[in-house]
Amino acid sequence: MPDKRILVIEDDIDVRRGLGIRLAANHYGVGFAGDASSGLAEVERQRPDLIILDLGLPGEDGYVVLSKLAASGEFAATPVIVLSARDRRANEQRVKEAGAQVFCQKPVDNEELLGRIRELLSPGDRPSRE
Amino acid sequence: MSPATAIADFVLQRMTSSARTGKEPAVSMKGVAAIWELRVYVAGQTPKSLAALSNLQRICDEHLQARYELEIVDLLQKPEMAALEQIIAIPTVLRSRPLPRKKIAGDLSNTEEVLLSLEIPAQSGEAEDVLRAISSGEVDAFVQQHESAGEIVALQGTEEPYRLLLESMNEGALTLAHDGTILYCNSRFAEIVSARSEELVGCSFQRYIGNEQQERFSTLLGEGAGGSSRGEFTLRAGQTGNIPVQLSFHVVRCAGVPAVSLLVSDISELKRAEDALEQSRREQMRIKDEFLSHVSHELRSPLTAIYQFVSILNDEIAGPLNSDQKEFVQITGRNVRQLHAMIDDLLEITRAETGKLTVEPQWTCIRAAIEEVVNSSAPSAAEKEILLKAELPASLPLVYADPARVRQILTNLVQNAIKFTPAHGHITARAKAGEEHKGFLLLEVEDTGCGLQPEAVEKIFERLYQIATPTEAGRKGLGIGLYICKELVKRQGGKIWVNSEPGRGSCFCFTLPTASLSTLIAPLMPKLRSSSYSAALFTVTASCEAVGAKTSPPEGLCHEVRQVVQRCTLPDLDVLLPKTGGAHKAGRCLIFAVTKPDGAPVLANRLREQLQRWEQNQRTGLVFSVDYTFLELPPSLADADNEELLKVVTHNLEALARLGSSAAEG
Numbered sequence: 001m002p003d004k005r006i007l008v009i010e011d012d013i014d015v016r017r018g019l020g021i022r023l024a025a026n027h028y029g030v031g032f033a034g035d036a037s038s039g040l041a042e043v044e045r046q047r048p049d050l051i052i053l054d055l056g057l058p059g060e061d062g063y064v065v066l067s068k069l070a071a072s073g074e075f076a077a078t079p080v081i082v083l084s085a086r087d088r089r090a091n092e093q094r095v096k097e098a099g100a101q102v103f104c105q106k107p108v109d110n111e112e113l114l115g116r117i118r119e120l121l122s123p124g125d126r127p128s129r130e
Numbered sequence: 131m132s133p134a135t136a137i138a139d140f141v142l143q144r145m146t147s148s149a150r151t152g153k154e155p156a157v158s159m160k161g162v163a164a165i166w167e168l169r170v171y172v173a174g175q176t177p178k179s180l181a182a183l184s185n186l187q188r189i190c191d192e193h194l195q196a197r198y199e200l201e202i203v204d205l206l207q208k209p210e211m212a213a214l215e216q217i218i219a220i221p222t223v224l225r226s227r228p229l230p231r232k233k234i235a236g237d238l239s240n241t242e243e244v245l246l247s248l249e250i251p252a253q254s255g256e257a258e259d260v261l262r263a264i265s266s267g268e269v270d271a272f273v274q275q276h277e278s279a280g281e282i283v284a285l286q287g288t289e290e291p292y293r294l295l296l297e298s299m300n301e302g303a304l305t306l307a308h309d310g311t312i313l314y315c316n317s318r319f320a321e322i323v324s325a326r327s328e329e330l331v332g333c334s335f336q337r338y339i340g341n342e343q344q345e346r347f348s349t350l351l352g353e354g355a356g357g358s359s360r361g362e363f364t365l366r367a368g369q370t371g372n373i374p375v376q377l378s379f380h381v382v383r384c385a386g387v388p389a390v391s392l393l394v395s396d397i398s399e400l401k402r403a404e405d406a407l408e409q410s411r412r413e414q415m416r417i418k419d420e421f422l423s424h425v426s427h428e429l430r431s432p433l434t435a436i437y438q439f440v441s442i443l444n445d446e447i448a449g450p451l452n453s454d455q456k457e458f459v460q461i462t463g464r465n466v467r468q469l470h471a472m473i474d475d476l477l478e479i480t481r482a483e484t485g486k487l488t489v490e491p492q493w494t495c496i497r498a499a500i501e502e503v504v505n506s507s508a509p510s511a512a513e514k515e516i517l518l519k520a521e522l523p524a525s526l527p528l529v530y531a532d533p534a535r536v537r538q539i540l541t542n543l544v545q546n547a548i549k550f551t552p553a554h555g556h557i558t559a560r561a562k563a564g565e566e567h568k569g570f571l572l573l574e575v576e577d578t579g580c581g582l583q584p585e586a587v588e589k590i591f592e593r594l595y596q597i598a599t600p601t602e603a604g605r606k607g608l609g610i611g612l613y614i615c616k617e618l619v620k621r622q623g624g625k626i627w628v629n630s631e632p633g634r635g636s637c638f639c640f641t642l643p644t645a646s647l648s649t650l651i652a653p654l655m656p657k658l659r660s661s662s663y664s665a666a667l668f669t670v671t672a673s674c675e676a677v678g679a680k681t682s683p684p685e686g687l688c689h690e691v692r693q694v695v696q697r698c699t700l701p702d703l704d705v706l707l708p709k710t711g712g713a714h715k716a717g718r719c720l721i722f723a724v725t726k727p728d729g730a731p732v733l734a735n736r737l738r739e740q741l742q743r744w745e746q747n748q749r750t751g752l753v754f755s756v757d758y759t760f761l762e763l764p765p766s767l768a769d770a771d772n773e774e775l776l777k778v779v780t781h782n783l784e785a786l787a788r789l790g791s792s793a794a795e796g
Contacts, residue, residue, distance in 0.1 A: 012431050018438030025447045085430035087477070089488060107434035107470060110441055 004121050005029040007048035009039035009065060010083070011057050015106075019052065019083075026114055036060035040068055043075055050120055053100070055084040055091065066098035079120040083108060302375075302394030305382065308355050310335045310347075313389065322375070322396055323367040335392070338365045347377075354379020354390045362397070374401045419480040426477045433473065437466050471545075479593070479610045482617040489532040489621045496529050496536065496571060496642070497522055500559050503540040507548065515553045518544070521560045527644040529571050531622045536642065539618055542611045543575040543638045550636070551579035563644060570624060570641035577637075582630040590628060591616040615640070666723050666730040668758040670737065723758075734758050 006028045010016045013034075020030045031046045033039035035057050043051065051069075055062035062082060069075050080100040084091060092103040102116045296303050302319025304312055312330050320327035323338055339347045343363055353359035360378040367373050378393040442448055444459045451459065481487040504520045511518035529536075540559065547557045555578040563571050582590065589595050593613040619626040619640045630636035723733060734756050741754040 012435065014435035015431060015438065018435055018442065021442050021447060022438060025442075025445075085427050085434070087427070106430045107437040107466075110438075110445075 003027055003029045004049040005031065005046060006050045006052060006117070007031045007033065007039070007042055007046055008052045009033045009036070009042075009057070009062070010052070010054040011035060012054070015054075022110060022114075023117075028117070034058075036062070036065045036068075039065055043069070043078070047075075048078065050117060051078055051080045053080055053082050055082060055086050055095070063095075063098055066095065066100055070099040081113070081116055081120070083113070300395075302392075302396075304335065304392040304394065306335055306351070306390045306392050308351075308390065310351055319394055322373060322394060323365060324369055325367075338367060339363060340366055350377065350379055351390060354392070355381055357381055365394075374398055415483065419484050422476055422480045426473050426480075429473050433466065433470060437463075437470070440466055475610050475614060478614045482614060487614075487617055487621065489535050489618065491530050491532050491622055494529050494531050494533045494536065495526070496531075496561050496573065497526055499533055499536045500540060500561060500573070503537055503544055504559055507541065507544045510545070511548050511557065514548060514551070514555075516548060516551055516555050516557055518548070518557045519559075521558055523562060526561055527563050527571060529642040529644050531624075531642045535618050535622065539615045539640065540573070540575065542615050546611065547575055547577035547579060547636070547638075551577045555579060567641050569644060571644050573640055573642065575638045576635065578635045581632045581634045582628065582636055583632055587628055587630055591626060663724050663726060664730070664760055666725065666733075666758045666760050668723060668730075668734065668737065668756060670741070671755045671757075672752045730758055730760065 006023055008016055008019050008023075008030060010019065010032070011034050016032055016034070020032065023030045031042055031048060033042040036059060039051075039053070039057075042048075053062045053065055057065075062084070066080065066082075069078065069080065076099065079102075081102045081104055082091070082095045082100045083104045083106060085106040088103060088105045095103050101120055104113055104116065296316050297318075299316070299318060302322050303316040304319055305314040307313055312333050312335055315327055315330050317327055320330060323330075336344060336347060346361065347363065350359045350361050358378070358380045360376060362374065362376055365373045365375050374397050376395040376397050378395075380391050380393075382389050382391045440459060440463050443451065444456070444463055478487060500520050500522060504518055508518055544557065544559060551557060557575065557577045560574040560576070561571055562574075566572070586595075591612050594609045595613070616626050619642075623643045624641040626638070626640040628636055628638045723730065725733060737756045738754070741756070745752055745754065
């Protein structure tokens with residue numbers, strides 16, 4: 001089975017690089033984008049299995065990415081983990097309503113992030129919703 | 131001493147002595163039954179006027195005995211009146227109103243004339259003259275006798291400069307009798323309350339005090355009569371509206387009789403300035419909070435990068451480390467975690483201060499929270515070789531609290547305990563429901579650390595409080611963790627405190643409200659009201675195959691059942707787990723569920739399946755049976771108000787719970 005591909009949309013190059021190394025070490029294929037529009041373009045091009053999305057991006061923010069993904073039809077089902085320095089209480093509910101599955105607060109614990117990724121990428125083990 | 135003062139003194143002495151002898155006043159004059167209040171204008175100190183006064187005094191003493199009050203008004207300052215040479219004195223009656231107005235002018239050394247003038251009382255409007263006279267500094271003595279007590283109060287011997295001072299000062303100045311009756315007031319006070327001074331004398335000062343402040347006013351007036359007192363009040367002043375004032379009471383003794391002098395300072399301006407100051411303080415706080423919040427958020431991004439690369443090094447993703455390198459990377463990691471916690475605390479404190487520290491309470495099982503915190507803190511306790519454990523009773527009530535916030539509080543308390551407990555110490559996290567805190571669950575984090583000085587016990591939950599003698603351990607931290615804990619506990623309806631002695635460890639305690647049946651059911655009311663839902667009571671019974679039904683209950687059965695129920699997600703299902711102690715002891719767990727009518731059998735099947743699966747994993751040797759009954763709710767529920775409905779449902783449930791547990795015990 002080929003590696004699952006994760007797209008990281010994050011403007012901080014250090015955070016991006018650190019995430020990339022950590023994800024690659026866990027055998028994920030990693031792609032990057034630094035703002036909303038190139039992020040959406042990369043989604044089309046790379047067709048990732050999962051997106052890690054920052055909220056505070058230059059220009060249009062992460063919420064714009066979420067709404068465009070939701071409206072795209074094709075990528076509406078791609079799981080999104082929002083990874084943000086913004087306040088959890090003010091944003092968690094909002095990002096979920098906008099279509100993200102998970103809100104992670106920066107700095108996120110590696111185990112937590114990797115656990116969430118595993119959950120989202122193996123739907124068979126997910127608790128079934130009937 | 132001016133002649134007028136000397137005369138006033140004379141009159142006062144006479145009256146005081148007659149009041150002191152307690153001579154019962156006898157009224158010999160026809161048609162007169164009240165106290166007389168006499169006012170005498172003295173125009174010049176001629177032998178004639180002195181004789182007239184003396185004559186008046188004699189007549190009053192003879193005919194009115196002690197039942198009169200006398201004012202002597204010096205007309206020297208009032209040339210337009212003094213010019214009327216024929217007016218020597220004008221006695222008037224002030225008290226008995228309304229009375230016909232009559233002014234008598236003439237030589238009062240004529241006894242008949244004095245008697246006549248005393249007999250014909252003048253209108254009460256005359257009070258105006260007195261006050262005007264007082265205002266313009268014409269009065270030397272103001273004497274008043276009360277019907278009941280024979281009390282005399284005098285504004286006596288004040289030299290003109292002082293009187294003028296009283297009138298020109300920016301504060302209201304009054305003399306009050308011990309019951310609050312205004313005996314004198316200056317024009318500034320009249321101005322403050324937008325009234326005419328002549329209307330004020332004889333009135334009760336309390337008319338300007340709102341009902342809610344009356345009691346406090348009486349207290350201060352009483353204290354003022356015994357020495358001095360002061361307080362802030364709001365004067366209700368007719369058209370002017372409410373005026374914030376500072377009242378200062380001081381005892382004054384006039385001719386041996388106590389009265390109260392009252393200074394009224396209008397502090398509207400001060401209040402306005404205070405309000406403006408408060409507003410600007412708030413604005414500055416807001417800017418500070420915004421700044422803090424912004425900074426804290428901004429700090430998170432670089433911290434994320436630091437954390438990532440430190441963990442990449444530590445996990446040797448970038449290559450193997452030698453033992454020194456490994457140790458140093460771990461030290462870095464520990465400090466990153468500390469920095470992270472501090473940033474979180476900084477954010478929390480700005481939230482606490484702007485009222486944005488939110489809690490989202492729900493029915494919560496506290497067992498999971500405590501176990502989770504103990505587990506996650508275990509590594510840092512282990513580093514110091516501290517034994518960290520949880521002590522939890524088999525049965526714990528649900529609490530109405532925010533689970534994330536409870537974990538936050540517990541984590542803070544446990545981390546603090548680790549910080550202040552020396553190596554090989556013990557830390558225990560407990561939860562207990564007891565009689566002592568009825569309706570609350572008590573949570574404790576006890577350590578064998580250095581303990582606290584009594585002063586610290588009192589202040590440790592205050593914002594920015596730091597222990598006065600910072601030990602090596604106490605060096606780190608912002609002094610806001612416990613303040614945040616206090617705010618969080620408070621917002622969840624509980625209390626937090628600490629029991630500690632120096633050298634004997636500390637026990638941090640806090641309470642959270644527990645679930646009662648009626649509070650549990652309350653949120654379900656709207657569904658119960660609708661006919662498309664029904665309420666059912668499920669009984670889960672655990673029995674042991676090998677030993678028979680009478681076995682000890684499985685530890686935490688209800689907790690397990692709860693977890694199972696939560697996995698049985700059904701649409702339109704609301705489940706409550708009121709696990710009463712009795713039911714639990716009998717190996718039973720009661721579940722109250724509100725479902726669509728066909729939901730109950732589905733839930734029962736699901737429960738059976740899940741419990742069976744749980745048993746296959748756990749191998750406890752237990753057999754579970756699941757039964758349910760629909761609750762009969764009165765048909766008139768649709769009309770019942772919430773309270774009534776709640777009563778019916780609670781009653782039903784309690785009766786069923788009792789039945790369930792007694793059946794199991796029997």
